[in-house]
Amino acid sequence: xxxxxxxxxxxxxxxxxxxxxxxxxxxxxxxxxxxxxxxxxxxxxxxxxxxxxxxxxxxxxxxxxxxxxxxxxxxxxxxxxxxxxxxxxxxxxxxxxxxxxxxxxxxxxxxxxxxxxxxxxxxxxxxxxxxxxxxxxxxxxxxxxxxxxxxxxxxxxxxxxxxxxxxxxxxxxxxxxxxxxxxxxxxxxxxxxxxxxxxxxxxxxxxxxxxxxxxxxxxxxxxxxxxxxxxxxxxxxxxxxxxxxxxxxxxxxxxxxxxxxxxxxxxxxxxxxxxxxxxxxxxxxxxxxxxxxxxxxxxxxxxxxxxxxxxxxxxxxxxxxxxxxxxxxxxxxxxxxxxxxxxxxxxxxxxxxxxxxxxxxxxxxxxxxxxxxxxxxxxxxxxxxxxxxxxxxxxxxxxxxxxxxxxxxxxxxxxxxxxxxxxxxxxxxxxxxxxxxxxxxxxxxxxxxxxxxxxxxxxxxxxxxxxxxxxxxxxxxxxxxxxxxxx
Amino acid sequence: xxxxxxxxxxxxxxxxxxxxxxxxxxxxxxxxxxxxxxxxxxxxxxxxxxxxxxxxxxxxxxxxxxxxxxxxxxxxxxxxxxxxxxxxxxxxxxxxxxxxxxxxxxxxxxxxxxxxxxxxxxxxxxxxxxxxxxxxxxxxxxxxxxxxxxxxxxxxxxxxxxxxxxxxxxxxxxxxxxxxxxxxxxxxxxxxxxxxxxxxxxxxxxxxxxxxxxxxxxxxxxxxxxxxxxxxxxxxxxxxxxxxxxxxxxxxxxxxxxxxxxxxxxxxxxxxxxxxxxxxxxxxxxxxxxxxxxxxxxxxxxxxxxxxxxxxxxxxxxxxxxxxxxxxxxxxxxxxxxxxxxxxxxxxxxxxxxxxxxxxxxxxxxxxxxxxxxxxxxxxxxxxxxxxxx
Numbered sequence: 001x002x003x004x005x006x007x008x009x010x011x012x013x014x015x016x017x018x019x020x021x022x023x024x025x026x027x028x029x030x031x032x033x034x035x036x037x038x039x040x041x042x043x044x045x046x047x048x049x050x051x052x053x054x055x056x057x058x059x060x061x062x063x064x065x066x067x068x069x070x071x072x073x074x075x076x077x078x079x080x081x082x083x084x085x086x087x088x089x090x091x092x093x094x095x096x097x098x099x100x101x102x103x104x105x106x107x108x109x110x111x112x113x114x115x116x117x118x119x120x121x122x123x124x125x126x127x128x129x130x131x132x133x134x135x136x137x138x139x140x141x142x143x144x145x146x147x148x149x150x151x152x153x154x155x156x157x158x159x160x161x162x163x164x165x166x167x168x169x170x171x172x173x174x175x176x177x178x179x180x181x182x183x184x185x186x187x188x189x190x191x192x193x194x195x196x197x198x199x200x201x202x203x204x205x206x207x208x209x210x211x212x213x214x215x216x217x218x219x220x221x222x223x224x225x226x227x228x229x230x231x232x233x234x235x236x237x238x239x240x241x242x243x244x245x246x247x248x249x250x251x252x253x254x255x256x257x258x259x260x261x262x263x264x265x266x267x268x269x270x271x272x273x274x275x276x277x278x279x280x281x282x283x284x285x286x287x288x289x290x291x292x293x294x295x296x297x298x299x300x301x302x303x304x305x306x307x308x309x310x311x312x313x314x315x316x317x318x319x320x321x322x323x324x325x326x327x328x329x330x331x332x333x334x335x336x337x338x339x340x341x342x343x344x345x346x347x348x349x350x351x352x353x354x355x356x357x358x359x360x361x362x363x364x365x366x367x368x369x370x371x372x373x374x375x376x377x378x379x380x381x382x383x384x385x386x387x388x389x390x391x392x393x394x395x396x397x398x399x400x401x402x403x404x405x406x407x408x409x410x411x412x413x414x415x416x417x418x419x420x421x422x423x424x425x426x427x428x429x430x431x432x433x434x435x436x437x438x439x440x441x442x443x444x445x446x447x448x449x450x451x452x453x454x455x456x457x458x459x460x461x462x463x464x465x466x467x468x469x470x471x472x473x474x475x476x477x478x479x480x481x482x483x484x485x486x487x
Numbered sequence: 488x489x490x491x492x493x494x495x496x497x498x499x500x501x502x503x504x505x506x507x508x509x510x511x512x513x514x515x516x517x518x519x520x521x522x523x524x525x526x527x528x529x530x531x532x533x534x535x536x537x538x539x540x541x542x543x544x545x546x547x548x549x550x551x552x553x554x555x556x557x558x559x560x561x562x563x564x565x566x567x568x569x570x571x572x573x574x575x576x577x578x579x580x581x582x583x584x585x586x587x588x589x590x591x592x593x594x595x596x597x598x599x600x601x602x603x604x605x606x607x608x609x610x611x612x613x614x615x616x617x618x619x620x621x622x623x624x625x626x627x628x629x630x631x632x633x634x635x636x637x638x639x640x641x642x643x644x645x646x647x648x649x650x651x652x653x654x655x656x657x658x659x660x661x662x663x664x665x666x667x668x669x670x671x672x673x674x675x676x677x678x679x680x681x682x683x684x685x686x687x688x689x690x691x692x693x694x695x696x697x698x699x700x701x702x703x704x705x706x707x708x709x710x711x712x713x714x715x716x717x718x719x720x721x722x723x724x725x726x727x728x729x730x731x732x733x734x735x736x737x738x739x740x741x742x743x744x745x746x747x748x749x750x751x752x753x754x755x756x757x758x759x760x761x762x763x764x765x766x767x768x769x770x771x772x773x774x775x776x777x778x779x780x781x782x783x784x785x786x787x788x789x790x791x792x793x794x795x796x797x798x799x800x801x802x803x804x805x806x807x808x809x810x811x812x813x814x815x816x817x818x819x820x821x822x823x824x825x826x827x828x829x830x831x832x833x834x835x836x837x838x839x840x841x842x843x844x845x846x847x848x849x850x851x852x853x854x855x856x857x858x859x860x861x862x863x864x865x866x867x868x869x870x871x872x873x874x875x876x877x
Contacts (some may be wrong), residue, residue: 053743101670125674203675207669293868298860301843305850435742443739450735
C-alpha cells in the first residue's frame with residue numbers, strides 16, 4: 001500500500017510559527033499546472049493503449065451485412081470498410097508528427113485496413129523501393145479482387161492471403177506457388193521488380209513528418225474534451241451514460257465506506273495512542289495488524305460463500321446487486337433493503353482501510369504525545385480525552401488528511417473485487433466486464449476518470465493539508481517530496 | 488507483542504516459501520522421484536529437467552502414466568499428484584475428511600476440485616507463481632528505483648556538475664541516436680534476435696551522445712558549467728507516476744495483452760512500483776550524504792561515483808531491503824487478486840487466486856476457499872511483519 005506520509009513533525013515544532021508571506025498560492029498554482037501535464041501524459045497512454053489493443057475498431061463498427069461481404073465480395077467490403085474508416089477518422093495520421101523511415105511514403109495511413117498496412121510496411125522496409133511496392137500492391141489487389149473462374153481457381157485465395165502476409169520470406173514462397181497465367185504474370189513481374197530493385201540505402205534516411213492538427217489523437221482528444229466518449233463496443237450504448245449509472249452505485253458504496261472508516265478509525269487510533277500499552281492498545285494493535293494483512297477478497301469470498309448462499313444453511317444476506325425497491329415502499333423498507341444488500345460489501349471494503357488509517361493515526365499521535373505541549377496540557381490538569389481531541393488530534397491528523405487523497409483511488413480499485421464478488425453493478429464491475437470484452441472506449445474512460453480522481457485527490461489532500469497546518473512551508477522541496485514508507 | 492521471535496518466524500516462513508517454490512516439482516508430482524522399471528533405475532522428475540534443457544533423451548520405453556505403470560519399486564514425492572492432472576475417480580469436490588477412492592495412493596490431503604485435481608498440489612504450484620511474481624517484481628522495481636533514487640538523493644540538484652554541452656549532448660544525442668537506430672538501422676540490418684537489437688540500440692545511444700557532445704563542445708554558450716538537476720528530474724518522474732491509477736491501468740493493460748503470461752505481470756507490477764523504492768532510497772541517501780564519513784571520503788579524494796556505490800548505497804540498502812518486504816507482500820497479493828479475477832495469469836496455471844476463484848462456483852467446497860486464503864494471509868502478514876521492522 002502506498003503511503004502519503006508527510007514528515008510534519010520533522011519541521012519546526014513550534015505551534016505559533018506563521019510564515020509572513022504564504023507561498024501557498026504559488027504552490028497551488030504549480031501543482032495545478034502540473035495536473036494538466038499529468039493528464040496529458042495519461043491521455044497519451046490511453047491513446048497508446050488503443051493502438052495496441054487487438055481487434056479492429058473499424059470492423060466492429062461495420063454493420064453485420066457489410067462484414068459478411070468480406071468473403072463473398074471483397075471489393076465491396078473493401079469499399080465499405082474504407083468508408084467506415086474515413087467516417088471514424090481511422091485513415092488519418094496517428095499523431096501531430098511522426099518520425100519514420102524515409103523509405104516509407106507519408107500517406108501510408110490512408111491504407112485503411114491495418115493488415116494491409118502492415119504488409120506494405122514490412123515489404124517496403126525490406127526493399128526500400130516504395131514505387132515498386134506500390135505497383136505490386138496495385139497488381140495484387142487487382143488479382144485478389146478479380147472474379148474467380150475455372151482457370152484461376154487458386155489465384156484468388158492465394159493473393160488474398162498475400163494481402164495480409166507481412167513476412168517477406170513467406171511472400172516469396174507463396175508467390176512461387178502461384179500458377180502462371182494472364183492474371184498472375186503482371187503480379188509476378190511486379191513482385192520481382194520489388195525484390196530485384198532493392199534500394200536498401202534508402203532505408204538509412206529517417207524522416208520527420210508534420211501532419212498538422214488533422215490527426216487521430218487530435219480528434220479523439222477533442223471529442224473527449226467535448227464530453228463525447230463514444231459508444232461501447234459491446235452494446236453500442238453511450239459510454240458516458242453507462243459509466244454514469246455505474247458511478248452512482250460506486251459512489252454510494254465508497255461514500256458509506258469512507259464515512260464508516262473515519263468514524264471508527266479516528267477514536268480507535270487516538271485512544272490506542274493515548275492509553276499506550278494498555279490492554280485496549282495491545283489488543284487493538286494486534287487486531288489492526290491482522291486486519292491489515294487479511295486479504296479482503298479472501299474474506300469477501302468466504303463471507304459471500306457462507307452468508308449469501310444456502311450451502312451451509314446460513315444465507316442471512318441477499319446475494320445479488322443493490323436490491324429492488326417496490327413502488328410506494330416506505331422509507332424504512334427502502335433503508336432495510338438497501339442495508340441488507342450493502343452490509344457485507346461495505347464491511348469487506350472498509351476493514352483494510354480502517355486498519356490502515358487507524359494505524360497511521362496511532363503512530364502520528366504517539367509522536368505528538370511526546371511533545372512538550374502535551375506535558376503542559378497534562379500539567380494544567382486536562383483529562384486525557386481533552387488532550388487527545390483538542391490538542392493532539394489536530395496535529396496528528398495531518399497525515400490522515402493526505403491519506404484521504406490516496407484512499408479514494410485505492411477504494412475504487414478495491415471495489416473491482418468487492419463488486420465482482422457481491423455482483424454489484426458499479427464501476428469496478430464495469431471495468432472488469434469492459435476489460436474482458438476488450439471494450440476499450442469504456443476502459444479508456446475509466447482509466448482517465450480514475451487518473452483524474454487520483455490526481456485531484458492528491459492535489460486536494462495536499463492543499464487541505466497546507467491550509468490546516470500553518471507550519472508547512474509549501475513550495476520548499478521538503479514538504480511534498482520526502483516520504484519514509486515504501487510501497 | 489511483536490518481538491524478535493515472530494520476526495524470526497516470519498523470515499523462516501518466507502524462506503520456506505522460497506524453498507517450496509524451488510523444489511515444487513519434487514514435493515508434488517505425479518511421477519516418482521526414483522523408480523525401477525524392468526531392472527532399470529530411473530529418475531523421472533530429474534529427467535524432465537534434463538529434457539527441458541535438451542541434455543538427455545526420453546527414457547527408451549516411454550512411461551506415459553506412472554500411476555498405472557508396473558514398477559519394481561518406486562520412491563514417490565510426498566504429494567503424489569501434479570497440479571494440473573485430473574483424478575476422475577475423485578472428481579466432484581472430495582472433502583479432505585470425506586471418503587476418497589484413491590486405492591493404494593496417498594489421500595488427497597486437502598481435498599480435490601471438480602475434476603479431481605489435488606488441492607495440495609495446486610497450492611504448491613501456486614507457491615511457485617506467488618514467489619516468482621513477488622520476488623521478480625520487487626527485483627525489477629529495485630533495479631529501476633535504486634539507481635534513480637540513489638542519484639537523486641546523493642547528488643541532489645547540485646552534486647553533478649559538468650559543462651552544459653555534456654548534459655545537452657548526452658540527452659539530445661542519446662535520444663536522437665535511439666530514434667535513428669529504431670527507425671532506420673533496425674530495418675536496414677534486418678535484425679531478428681532480441682539481444683542484437685538491444686546491443687544496436689545501446690551502441691546507437693552511446694555514439695549519438697558522444698557525437699553530439701563533441702559538436703556541442705565547440706559552441707561557446709554551452710561551455711558554462713552547470714549542475715544536472717537530478718533530484719528534480721527524478722521527483723517529477725515520481726509525481727507523474729503517482730498520478731497514474733496503477734491498479735485500474737494494470738487491469739486495462741493486462742486484459743489488452745494478447746497472450747497472458749506471468750512475465751508480463753511481473754514486469755508491469757515491478758515497473759508500477761519503482762517510485763516508492765526511489766522515494767525511500769532518496770530520503771535515506773539525503774540523510775546518509777550529510778554523515779561525516781561521506782565528507783571524509785570526499786576530502787580524501789575518492790571519486791563521487793565511487794563514494795555513491797561503495798560507501799553510501801550499501802548503507803542504505805539494508806533498510807531498503809527490510810521495507811521492500813512490504814512490497815513483496817503487496818505484489819503477491821496483487822498476483823492473487825489478478826488470478827482471482829482471471830486476468831493476466833495463463834488459464835492453465837494453478838495459483839492461489841485461481842483456486843479461490845474456483846471456490847466461488849461451488850461454495851460447499853470450503854477447502855478450496857480456506858487453504859489458499861490462509862497461505863496468502865500468512866504470507867502477507869509475514870511480509871508486513873518484516874517490513875515493519877524498518
